[in-house]
Amino acid sequence: MKESWKIETQAIQGGYSPEATQPRILPIIQSTTFKYDSAEHVAKLFDLDAADHMYSRISNPTTAGFEGKIALMEGGVAALATSAGQAASTLAILNICRSGQHVVAASTLYGGTYSLFANTLPKMGIEVTFIDPNASAEQIKAAFRAETRALFAETIGNPGLNILDFEKFAAVAKAKQVPLIIDNTFATPFLCRPLEHGANIVVHSATKYIDGHATSVGGVIVDGGNFDWSNGRFPELTEPDPSYHGLRYVEKFGPLAYIVKARVQLMRDLGTCPAPMNSFLFNLGLETLPLRMERHSENALKLARFLAQHPKVSWVNYPGLENHPSYQLAKRYLPKGCSGVLTFGIKGGVESGAKFMENCRLVALVVHVGDARSCTLHPASTTHRQLTEQQQSASGVTPDLIRISVGIEHIDDIIADVDQALLNS
Template sequence: MTDRPMGFDTLAIHAGAAPDPATGARQVPIYQTTAYVFRDADHAAKLFNLQEVGWIYSRLTNPTVSALANRVTALEGGAGGIACSSGHAAQIMALFPLMGPGKNIVASSRLYGGTITQFSQTIKRFGWSAKFVDTDDLGAVSKAVDKNTRAIFCETIANPGGYVTDIPALAKIADRKGIPLIVDNTTATPWLCKPIEMGATLVVHSATKYLTGNGTVTGGIVVDSGKFDWSQNDKFPSLSQPEPAYHGLTFHAALGPMAYTFHSIAVGLRDLGMTMNPQGAHYTLMGIETLGLRMERHVENARKVAEWLEKDPRVDYVTYAGLKSSPYQKRAKKIVPKGAGALFTFALKGGYDACVKLIDNVKLFSHVANLGDTRSLIIHSASTTHRQLSEAQQVAAGASPNVVRLSIGIENVEDIIADLDQAMTKALA
């Protein structure tokens, strides 16, 4: 290879891996092993002291899993990354080095329902909290950040409504406040958006979705930009102060741009154990090889379906940011210039009951609690993924009772439209 930067599709196939040195295997092998033999006692001691990089135990690192983390890191343009057991695990892993009892995050009110529950309820058990703010109101975001805030969290393309977030604007606020911006890039993928280039510090993914692309495994990824100065203030002692478990090692001083990544492995995965299995990593690596090809078709199909729905008199509105009528179209051209993704909602005349009947009458669409599959997927968020929220929270999250969420697949678009057409006819009969 030459020294010139490689293109996205080349990185999606080659980044993070080389032919296996032991066998010459071209595809990344599945290293189905728990532990690794040390060369000698000195080698083992250096590994445990973080004086040497290598393999210790698969709860921490595994060659197959590391290849996946390195590939996504390359696609996102980061310094380092870790792979873990799910997208929800990735969110906790992303926050873990930053937080402590009494600390909070400022989070977008337009998030996946499970994330809202995790942030509003579950993280309280760690003594953490979240403030939910409409991230279109930059003044409100800035005002919500207080002395105990440790991060701002948003999604590139919000699930379920497909709203596009102004990442550079939020990054400026985070930078001014001396805290990182964390961006969930699941629904956009690095093919559509690279948040680090727009000022984000950390990027998280549910690898379960578009990265794998075939609905076979769960997984999560955290990518660090390597650009944040963890020692600029006293807000992040896990990274800027001596770590007792490593004989007083100060991660940021010792490891620089890789401090966050090494802390996430050496402390986060060591103690939380949110480990990805190597077979799951292998499936995701294979999925990523065709990510660019799939995303192009996902976006093309989604645009055509959204345009068809918008013209249909049975539909109140469509939230796809790629439509000319969308208030987010201008922003989408800046944040996701290759297209507004393949996830959006539409409001069906007839309300809640009509939405449920629509779900029960689709044939090609799969009614599942997932997105980012090659198959077209559908769900009524208010009665499922966002059911635990109040109606006000559902509306704020873009999951009103009268809307259905679509994840448009890569089938022939004529078949996708025909299935929606017949199901709407039956739902409104």
């Protein structure tokens, strides 16, 4: 029944179904461990023959409620919450890649993800080739190797704000027999559901729009349950796991194989679990996600149109504008709105950009996006500063670029603040 609910209803009622006399609201189960009546029950937990909670590093009732809701909203079979969005991206890759293997990724990624792929994964022996998401399917295929195990991209590039051509990327992934992993942080499942467009795995930084109020750091992986892991390229999921007495994940768990392995193997060993309190806040954030994303998108479009006419602005980048290169893709994949982040070029470059951010009064200078409150940042000197100029350019970052995460305040107040800050810069 819940699968047929509209996403607005899923956001409120999904993931947790209280019985009579139980709390109506998903409770915070702030406990590391759980009590059992028999040694046999515990043995079944450790053999993965029972699905109950055994330890909060691996699963927790509050976290399970959040996981169930986000999986429902994305249209997946199950989800795994993590301690950060970076942990979600890392585990999503490590779950199917080992030393000597390879990933193909769009170059227009969040700076932290780009650094993870360019610097940290190679230290583990996993190489990543970055490709222009606007490249042809044949050009993208040319980046693949025999040892390639995944294709990774973002629904809305951060901070380039390019919209992914899902049809092209899904076709490439299918032809190469690897999963398409999509970071859906900026779009959220309310604006776009990647699994409906050919993706196999979805990751989020729950820190952003899912939380929505800048209170908690976390992430989540959603498994679409729609990839054939038995195609001969993923022995991790089909061959015996010696840490579970030779268990074979695909054989035992079918469409849940990927997400179960991520939980009981990687989360068990790496311990990147969220605190129950954070899971509670993420679940609470999901309840208002549809309402907030409508307002974020509406406000961002109005601010983008204002900036496009401003004398102190040289260019504006927002997928909802008719002249944006991704406008047609946005109409196709994000018909309800293009989220709340926009970028623009300020005349005067870096110096004027610094003055603009310092002159804002309502729009705060913070290292964050996806908050109910409007905020701004200069990516070249902050989130992407570890990248070379060439890497920044490939990510869509230029020296004059200002990013604004448009909040849900009244648009007149946002525009007035941005206007005075520009005029005084």
